[in-house]
Amino acid sequence: MRREEVLMEALPYIQQFHGKTIVIKLGGHAMVDPETLENAIRDIVLLHYVGMKVVVVHGGGPEITEKMRAMGKEPEFVGGLRITDAETMEIAQMVLVGKINKGIVSLIAREGDRAVGISGNDGNIILARKISAQMVRVGDEEREVDLGYVGEIEGINPALLTTLLETGYITVMAPIAIDRAGRNLNINADTAAGEIAVALGAFKLVNLTDVDGVMDRERTQVFRRLRAVETEELMADGTISGGMIPKIDSCVRAVKGGVPYAHVVNGNKTHSILLELFTDAGVGTMITE
Template sequence: MDQHVMLKADVLLEALPYIRQFYGQTIVIKYGGHAMKDESLKQAFAKCVVLLKYIGVNPVIVHGGGPQIGRMLEQLNIPCQFREGLRVTDDATMNVVEMVLAGKVNKEIVTQLNLAGGKAVGLSGKDGGTISCRKLELAVDRENLPPEIIDLGHVGEVTAIDPTLIRSLMRDGFIPVIAPVGVDEHGETYNINADTVASAVAGAVGARRFVLLTDVSGILDKAGELIASLDRKRAMELIGDGTIKGGMIPKVKCCIEAVDEGVGKAQIIDGRLPNSLLLELFTEEGIGTEIVGA
């Protein structure tokens, strides 16, 4: 028998302990807009997710779309501004955010998953009342001064997740794909950072794992070296001294929250690496940065 073929059987058997571990479990995957680099990466991602489904794992996707929103705003000559890694969202920006996220990006992911042989359903936080939110009051600490309250416009924070729709989709074999847009009690629409939505969803569905795909190899230290494991105290120090900044701030904070809420493990991995999801879930070594609670 060809050696190459024999090796394939070994590889499949090596995955057995992990398949057993995750069988019947829910895994929430934050698919960063920055990880959607090109068509082949998107296809590889879709295949990994569909494979998970077919081996009995329940993947739930929450996606971002920062670069895609940025490109559309540019085309429309609407200026972009970020504070603490969050997009300042006025009325015009909110319209674009919702159209791009819940329309274009969401349906693209659904299409890729379906082409890979899955049955994906796209929803925004509005569907089934899945995400309830309120306007985010962002307070930024300043040395020797009272905290500054920043008005980010239509940027929301999750107040509750109703997992009923997500659960019924999973039960019927569908892969839920969620755009991070929600409404408050007055019907006002909000743009919510996708990391924080994913984290709240992971808590609400009792996910075994929370995996975040982004465009870096994980969390990097001051010297640019990958940090394999990070706890709350060290994370806060690295945010405080500016090593962790921009879009990595909400990511790290929400991983800590997810772990606090009982999600087995939160991992930030490189979405630019083809099949990174499988490498993380089905190999001993894993990749990227693991966030632990204590």
């Protein structure tokens, strides 16, 4: 009886989501723990089989850091952004495109579905410009630091993504962009996911992370539903802070850009994507306009 209840609770959502586009940002523990990643992939494959068009955008910061150190290069950060010289950019592409991206595609294939792995520079999907030098304080002085090949998004050309989705492929994207001079730039995966969701007219953006959602100041309760203006207030008063800020910024940008729903979900919980999307209660935070 319990299984029947679960299926019947999910049915209206499956009917509503059929044919819709969903963008899923894979990050946090899901990117470094094989079991967690495999659980997320199974959820993604199920979404595809019940009729959703799925784009997966993934990060890979910890893996880039690990590879840099293995090659004798110590990572440096300014304001949460990695200083990316030419050598670091090569390492980032090696890890993001050559390892993580193709690894996710292989996991999807193992679950019996088909996927294509691309990066944002394929088909000029993500056009970016180099971020200007950042001011940092060293002792009593401030000085400019050039971040190197780090970009911010100028625009999204979704034509290639649309073609892949319409022909039945799960599309897996690494956050490498291209600028007007043809240079590759590393961009924030949270930001990329939000902008892609807007450009595709997605029905949902799901951001997988390491926490249960947006929590109150005491970190004892999860907000199950928030409006965009409420999340901005929570960022202003410091309730939302640290690494959660770019994730929430991405969600707010998405819903203000026409995406009806954005979700922040704990990827460490088994089948958290399905529980968030196909149950009345959900397990994370849903953000709307």
